[in-house]
Amino acid sequence: MPEQVVTMDKIVSLCKRRGFIFPASEIYGGIANTYDYGHYGVLLKNNVIAQWWKAMIQDRDDIVALDSAIIQHPRTWEASGHLAGFTDPLVDCRTCKQRFRADHLQELQCGRKPSKHPGEDTQCDLTEAREFNLMFETTIGPVKEAGATVYLRPETAQGIFLDFKQVLQFARRKPPFGIAQVGKSFRNEITPGNFVFRTLEFEQMEMEYFVPPDQAERWYEHWLTERLDWYVRLGIDSARLRLRAHDADELSHYSSATSDVEYLYPIGWSELEGIANRGDFDLTQHARHSGERLEYVDAQGGERYVPHVIEPAAGVGRSILAFLCDAYDEDELGGERRTVLRLHPALAPVKVAVLPLLRRDGHPELARAVYEDVRRHVNAEYDDGGAIGRRYRRQDEIGTPFAVTIDHQSLDDGTVTLRDRDTLEQERVAIEGLARLLQDRLTVD
Numbered sequence: 001m002p003e004q005v006v007t008m009d010k011i012v013s014l015c016k017r018r019g020f021i022f023p024a025s026e027i028y029g030g031i032a033n034t035y036d037y038g039h040y041g042v043l044l045k046n047n048v049i050a051q052w053w054k055a056m057i058q059d060r061d062d063i064v065a066l067d068s069a070i071i072q073h074p075r076t077w078e079a080s081g082h083l084a085g086f087t088d089p090l091v092d093c094r095t096c097k098q099r100f101r102a103d104h105l106q107e108l109q110c111g112r113k114p115s116k117h118p119g120e121d122t123q124c125d126l127t128e129a130r131e132f133n134l135m136f137e138t139t140i141g142p143v144k145e146a147g148a149t150v151y152l153r154p155e156t157a158q159g160i161f162l163d164f165k166q167v168l169q170f171a172r173r174k175p176p177f178g179i180a181q182v183g184k185s186f187r188n189e190i191t192p193g194n195f196v197f198r199t200l201e202f203e204q205m206e207m208e209y210f211v212p213p214d215q216a217e218r219w220y221e222h223w224l225t226e227r228l229d230w231y232v233r234l235g236i237d238s239a240r241l242r243l244r245a246h247d248a249d250e251l252s253h254y255s256s257a258t259s260d261v262e263y264l265y266p267i268g269w270s271e272l273e274g275i276a277n278r279g280d281f282d283l284t285q286h287a288r289h290s291g292e293r294l295e296y297v298d299a300q301g302g303e304r305y306v307p308h309v310i311e312p313a314a315g316v317g318r319s320i321l322a323f324l325c326d327a328y329d330e331d332e333l334g335g336e337r338r339t340v341l342r343l344h345p346a347l348a349p350v351k352v353a354v355l356p357l358l359r360r361d362g363h364p365e366l367a368r369a370v371y372e373d374v375r376r377h378v379n380a381e382y383d384d385g386g387a388i389g390r391r392y393r394r395q396d397e398i399g400t401p402f403a404v405t406i407d408h409q410s411l412d413d414g415t416v417t418l419r420d421r422d423t424l425e426q427e428r429v430a431i432e433g434l435a436r437l438l439q440d441r442l443t444v445d
């Protein structure tokens with residue numbers, strides 16, 4: 001495994017310094033486990049989501065897209081089991097007044113003695129564990145008392161099950177087929193966040209794959225491999241990825257088998273994505289609670305059954321954190337320490353920086369013209385501020401794969417230097433055909 005120079009502090013500080021991700025509501029002192037995405041963060045996030053859609057929709061023809069509501073009928077959560085069972089066991093300490101996840105005490109620190117775990121010090125006075133529901137509640141209607149209590153969805157999956165019948169009609173698909181969705185979910189998390197690893201609101205990329213019951217095992221295995229490969233294809237070192245099957249006592253109420261894709265974050269091996277065999281639990285539950293038949297009926301043979309469901313459920317924030325940690329590197333350049341994000345070109349927020357060497361002698365005019373041409377094809381950035389070395393360094397830190405520099409020679413012979421972020425090689429290439437050349441080099445599988 002390559003040496004890992006990254007720490008969570010370095011990632012948090014790079015994200016803040018370059019405006020990728022920073023604490024939300026900071027002018028009011030921030031709000032726990034909540035972050036905002038700045039310019040480069042938004043571009044990176046969009047690229048991650050686009051790659052997920054590509055793998056689901058463009059690269060296959062058995063999955064359709066959906067965007068369901070965040071607030072669904074409250075009975076949804078009764079049927080899904082979330083109202084009764086989506087809870088964490090919590091304990092309070094009467095001495096330090098802090099609250100802890102009862103099942104995570106060994107990973108947490110006592111409020112008064114940070115060298116100890118809660119409950120270990122003689123002064124600790126923990127309450128009995130109480131179940132705490134993670135769903136955020138709100139009210140529809142102007143008067144809280146008279147209004148209907150509703151919930152912000154804690155997962156996007158349920159919207160897919162509610163629309164199963166609709167989609168089956170208009171998508172003209174038969175099992176095995178999938179419905180994919182990306183959107184925000186909300187959980188009233190109590191455990192400390194570790195940056196965007198655990199936040200109150202987060203985006204999920206979830207796909208429910210409906211299969212004939214006797215094919216469930218096969219498709220479960222298929223999606224384990226597919227999803228692991230996706231991260232590797234996008235540049236994550238496979239030595240820092242693993243699949244971990246849940247023990248029987250870890251399984252969610254709906255699942256007959258679950259495996260997590262885990263990544264070796266600076267905080268240790270942790271869940272990046274969960275892949276579950278949900279059986280027919282959700283469709284059966286919603287059929288029972290709604291009175292609708294949620295099943296597949298074969299038009300020819302008349303065969304009818306409730307499909308089983310395989311669900312790969314990934315988090316956008318946790319993916320971004322894994323991509324950032326894996327891409328983070330430091331090396332030595334001209335006697336100085338360089339921080340570089342070796343992001344896969346498909347994920348890099350900016351693909352090419354166009355830099356005039358000087359702010360005079362015709363450099364900016366030619367550089368602008370090159371920039372205007374290149375940006376019609378790839379996301380580019382023009383930067384003429386400061387010494388050229390500092391501008392390279394800035395682009396290295398945001399993971400820009402290529403920099404194009406316009407100098408005296410460019411005005412004479414129509415060539416520019418093309419600098420590679422990773423090899424640091426600089427080659428002279430013609431302005432004519434530059435956009436095509438960049439597009440070719442950026443397309444890596």
Ligand code: ATP
Pocket residue numbers: 155187189196197198199200201202204271272273274313314315316317318319
């Ligand atoms: P954990 O055990 O870490 O709380 P989970 O098993 O409850 O996670 P799932 O319900 O399987 O998570 O959700 C699927 C994915 O959604 C997770 O693998 C993760 O990437 C993401 N996710 C879940 N909760 C959060 C959160 N609070 N913040 C950020 N991402 C989350």
